[in-house]
Amino acid sequence: MTTLTRAALVVVAVLLLLLALLWVFQRRLIYLPDSAPVPPAAEVVPGARDVTFTTGDGLRLAAWYVPGTRGVTVLIAGGNAGNRRDRAPLARALSDRGFAVLLMDYRGYGGNPGTPTEEGLHRDALAARDHLGDTRVIYFGESLGAAVVTRLALERPPGGLVLxxxxxxxxxxxxxxxxxxxxxxxxxxxxxxxxxxxxxxAPVVVVYGTHDTIVPPRLSRAVAEAAGERATTVEVAGAGHNDLVMLAGDEVVGAVVDLAGRTNQ
Incomplete structure (x- = not known):
C-alpha cells in the first residue's frame, strides 16, 4: 500500500467518523433549549398565569396563558432556542391589543421534561391546542415553530397562521x-x-427579514409561494433572524392584528 493510498484511507476514515458523529449528535445541533425553570408567569407578563397540559405520550408540560378580550387566542410556538421567557415581549404586545395568548414551551424547554424531536414537538403542539378547547385560534410559529404550527394546522385547523x-x-x-x-x-x-x-x-401571513442569514429570505418567500393565494407576505427591511424587531416589532404584531381582522369578517 502506497503512502498516498494510506493517506487517502485515513482521510476517508476521518470523514466517515465525523459524519457518524453528526448523525448521532445532530439533535443537539438542531435543538438548543434553555432548560432552566422559568419564573411565574405573572412576574413576566402582566395578567398571565401558569398552566399545564399533558401530551399524548404522557409528558406534563408547563406554559403561560394570558386572558384576552378579543375572542381570539394566539398560540405561540417558539424557535429552536431559548424558552418561553424569551418570547414574553411578543406575548405582552399581543395582550396589550386584546388577544388571549398561550405561550407554550416544547419538551426539554423551560423546565419541561422530555427530549425534543420532530414527533415530540408535534405532540406538544397538539396538547397545547387541545388545552384551549373550542375557541378561535391563530397560530404563530417562529422559525422552527413555523414548521410545528404548519403540521398542527393539518390536524387542528386554525383561524389563520402567522409564519x-x-x-x-x-x-x-x-x-x-x-x-x-x-x-x-x-x-x-x-x-x-x-x-x-x-x-x-387557512389564511397565512409570512413574515421575514431581508437580512436574515439563518433562514434566507428566499426560503420564506418560497413558503409563501407554496401557500398560494391564501398567503400574504410582510417583509421587514434590514432585519436579521434574531433582531428585536422580529420578536415583537410593529410589523410582526401588526401581522397578527391584520390576520385576526380578516379572519373575523
Whole structure:
C-alpha cells in the first residue's frame, strides 16, 4: 500500500467518523433549549398565569396563558432556542391589543421534561391546542415553530397562521448554513413546511427579514409561494433572524392584528 493510498484511507476514515458523529449528535445541533425553570408567569407578563397540559405520550408540560378580550387566542410556538421567557415581549404586545395568548414551551424547554424531536414537538403542539378547547385560534410559529404550527394546522385547523421566518424544510435551512455537509441525507427530523402549507386551507401571513442569514429570505418567500393565494407576505427591511424587531416589532404584531381582522369578517 502506497503512502498516498494510506493517506487517502485515513482521510476517508476521518470523514466517515465525523459524519457518524453528526448523525448521532445532530439533535443537539438542531435543538438548543434553555432548560432552566422559568419564573411565574405573572412576574413576566402582566395578567398571565401558569398552566399545564399533558401530551399524548404522557409528558406534563408547563406554559403561560394570558386572558384576552378579543375572542381570539394566539398560540405561540417558539424557535429552536431559548424558552418561553424569551418570547414574553411578543406575548405582552399581543395582550396589550386584546388577544388571549398561550405561550407554550416544547419538551426539554423551560423546565419541561422530555427530549425534543420532530414527533415530540408535534405532540406538544397538539396538547397545547387541545388545552384551549373550542375557541378561535391563530397560530404563530417562529422559525422552527413555523414548521410545528404548519403540521398542527393539518390536524387542528386554525383561524389563520402567522409564519415568522419559515424555511421550506429543515434540510434547506441546514444547507444554507452548512453547505459543505450532506444535510438532507443526514437529517432525521425533516419539518417539511412548504409541503404541508400547500394543504393548509387557512389564511397565512409570512413574515421575514431581508437580512436574515439563518433562514434566507428566499426560503420564506418560497413558503409563501407554496401557500398560494391564501398567503400574504410582510417583509421587514434590514432585519436579521434574531433582531428585536422580529420578536415583537410593529410589523410582526401588526401581522397578527391584520390576520385576526380578516379572519373575523
Amino acid at each position: 415568522r421566518s419559515p424555511f421550506t424544510d429543515l434540510a434547506a435551512a441546514g444547507r444554507a448554513n452548512y453547505p459543505f455537509l450532506p444535510v438532507r441525507t443526514l437529517l432525521r427530523d425533516r419539518f417539511p413546511v412548504a409541503e404541508g402549507i400547500r394543504r393548509v386551507r
